[in-house]
Amino acid sequence: MSEIILHNYFRSSTSYRVRIALAMKGLKYDYVAHHLRHGEHRGEGYLAVNPQGLVPALIWTDGTMIAQSLAIIEFLDEMAPQPPLLPADPHGRARVRMLSQMIACDIHPVNNLRILSALRSRYGADDAESADWFRHWVNETFQPLEKILSLSPQTGKFCHGDQPTMADLCLVAQIANNARFNVDMAPYPVISRIRNACMEIPAFVEAAPQHQPDAE
Numbered sequence: 581m582s583e584i585i586l587h588n589y590f591r592s593s594t595s596y597r598v599r600i601a602l603a604m605k606g607l608k609y610d611y612v613a614h615h616l617r618h619g620e621h622r623g624e625g626y627l628a629v630n631p632q633g634l635v636p637a638l639i640w641t642d643g644t645m646i647a648q649s650l651a652i653i654e655f656l657d658e659m660a661p662q663p664p665l666l667p668a669d670p671h672g673r674a675r676v677r678m679l680s681q682m683i684a685c686d687i688h689p690v691n692n693l694r695i696l697s698a699l700r701s702r703y704g705a706d707d708a709e710s711a712d713w714f715r716h717w718v719n720e721t722f723q724p725l726e727k728i729l730s731l732s733p734q735t736g737k738f739c740h741g742d743q744p745t746m747a748d749l750c751l752v753a754q755i756a757n758n759a760r761f762n763v764d765m766a767p768y769p770v771i772s773r774i775r776n777a778c779m780e781i782p783a784f785v786e787a788a789p790q791h792q793p794d795a796e
């Protein structure tokens with residue numbers, strides 16, 4: 581059995597989600613960094629690992645490669661069930677996946693590095709315009725997310741009840757990205773409260789971008 585390997589990048593929010601999951605489950609891993617701004621994820625070496633050329637990618641102990649952060653998190657949850665990152669009941673699992681996907685499918689893909697780069701190279705957007713784009717798409721989903729979280733009796737200390745779940749991993753990682761683009765968090769008191777509760781858990785702090793070996 582080899583060690584678990586995580587191909588990732590300190591600033592990548594999708595990587596941050598997975599690092600929190602690994603830390604919560606106490607799983608040690610080899611940290612392999614790919615500098616996204618230097619295009620290292622597009623080099624032959626990494627494309628041989630993950631032909632999609634995106635981070636994160638997990639190499640499990642038997643050599644299996646798994647890309648896509650939510651697939652990785654659910655895999656880890658099955659391989660190392662404690663503490664669970666998905667609720668035991670189908671309704672709860674669906675709600676946690678819904679909250680996770682609001683961020684992972686409706687915010688992240690349109691704000692990814694390659695999208696912001698394309699806005700610049702294809703359409704001449706400057707830094708202010710691409711930051712405005714980023715904030716627009718965060719707010720577009722954070723507004724309904726705040727409403728869902730504040731109205732639902734299933735929201736607890738965390739997004740779903742009083743234990744952190746996959747939804748909290750996505751939320752915290754997204755907020756770390758938001759800070760780089762000066763997203764105003766004042767309209768989101770429930771989201772902010774949940775984020776603060778998460779940051780009291782050592783795994784969330786340990787996995788944070790500024791604590792990674794490739795942090796700048």
Ligand SMILES: N[C@@H](CCC(=O)N[C@@H](CS)C(=O)NCC(=O)O)C(=O)O
Binds near residue numbers: 616621647650684
């Ligand atoms: N849906 C994928 C997205 C992976 C992804 O796009 N990762 C970003 C970093 S957060 C990336 O590799 N970006 C490189 C680029 O845009 O060129 C996941 O959840 O893992």
